[in-house]
Amino acid sequence: MPDAPPVPAFPPEDYADRLARLRAAMAAAGLDALVVAVPENICWLTGLDHWGFFACHMLLVPREGEMLLVARAMERITVAAQVLNAGFRGHADGEDPALHAAEGLTELGLAEARLGIELASLFLTPRIADSLRARLPRAAWADASGMIERLRRVQSPAEQAHTRAAARAAAAGTAAAIAALRVGGSDREAAAECHRAMILAGSEYPGFGPFIRPSARLGEEHTTWRGERFRRGDAVFLEVAGSVARYQAPMGRLVYLGEGPPGLDRSAALAAEGMAAIVAALRPGATAGAVYAAWHAVAAAAGLDRYHRHHCGYLVGLGFPPSWTGGAGVTGLAPGSELVLEAGMAVHAHSWFTGMGEGTGLADFFISDCVLIGETGAEVLTGDAPVTPLVG
Structure with missing residues (x-):
């Protein structure tokens, strides 16, 4: 411990x-x-x-x-x-x-x-x-x-050490929550195991959550566990942040229980490709808007050029409840943002392919990770957590 x-x-x-x-x-x-x-x-x-x-x-x-x-x-x-x-x-x-x-x-x-x-x-x-x-x-x-x-916005090496420790705790909590998922199980069980693993891995109380919710509430951005039972084929949304010395390190996964919908493999591959594009674009001197454009290029190459998100991530760091964004606002990797990125910034990066409506041939899928921008590129801090579309 x-x-x-x-x-x-x-x-x-x-x-x-x-x-x-x-x-x-x-x-x-x-x-x-x-x-x-x-x-x-x-x-x-x-x-x-x-x-x-x-x-x-x-x-x-x-x-x-x-x-x-x-x-x-x-x-x-x-x-x-x-x-x-x-x-x-x-x-x-x-x-x-x-x-x-x-x-x-x-x-x-x-x-x-x-x-x-x-x-x-x-x-x-x-x-x-x-x-x-x-x-x-x-x-x-x-x-x-x-x-x-x-x-x-720019974290010192000492601050980055706390962010890294928080990321290790977030990955442990996420892995424990995924391991606890089962058909007939409760979102309370997943939340309890997530908290236990995350706290024992060194986390304090985080700014949010964790957010854990099934298919019926997939689109409810800021709701979490409430005692629901999982069914076969459910998509379970997990978004978790570790916190050490109040430094927040969020991450997220979407997992299907037992079986997934048609198009899941393609969605998962696109989400992974989108995350790789974000990480590659997170470099000192780049703008936040350019990072979003790199993620959106993956969607456009898949024939989804009209699909947009409000951002593909945001800066994180020191944070108290009621959020892990570090205050009342969100500094997002948003379309057209001119924010210039610097080494030492930490980002909660998102690669979402969800809620796109009929005719896309894609299933809902989501990956997010805490990423630290270094002098020459970016490092994924929560990469130890599993990325798997199916469990059970």
Whole structure:
């Protein structure tokens, strides 16, 4: 069983480097301070890793001096144990967090400064944001959403090590779930075995799922097990992410029980070819749109030029529930995207051939893997998990 990562997950110099990079970005944007409210961004800057983020946390980041974390007072012990580079200001339940953030900014001499705020946070409610801005009417406010996310896209070697460990756990969980599939068995059994194997392989709680669902709910993007029994010929969708030090490594498989529909072999071959095209295209300097085009070229060569997906993957990294995408948005490998890829980016790559309607001659099939972009090409991190169209 793997050892637990340290808490905080990185040495002080790593957090100091991240803060310096953020302050350089703040200076370029003309900001004197930043109100950080995205849990992943607070974790990236301080190492804070707990479930308490469900209640709004605000990390006040001045251009100079110590940061200040505003959160529920009951989180003081956790913060003291995990956060070594920021002060703490706690508030009682029922108090307005914005009051304490405004007082903290005032004490830092920033009541009339140029302030950025992460309005795209899932946990900074409009009420709290409006209250904070109303309490500091002389400040010049700007929406700084996405500033830190852009800095987080490229993972350091230490971050990549956590992603690799998460990928090993995801592959173990996926293999265990596939081994548990049987006609008459329950999706609960598959979910239980998936969790057991993944946790024993070193995973913490992931941002999502795992998603496990049979043919009847194949198209329901974000539903999972609920006690259904598998039937012969069912397609079982599995999408699983391991998580280590909050770094997410998702992957997925589609498996048929006992027998598959006509055209399954061709669909499986196309999905594998599509995945190979994605991996080959994931290189530093390529655009996300070019990667999608490489995947779509496989579909077009098979006579499916009108078949499109909204993307063929997306960036992953540090992530808290309720998703493994690292916040409120998705940075996808989407048609026409001009995002330039860099070494150190991790991607959940998808090769889907599903739901194309009648007349295609193809069965539903799906493969996804966690892929790390290196200096000269890409590496599939979850390749140890089985890729098999049929089980049982």
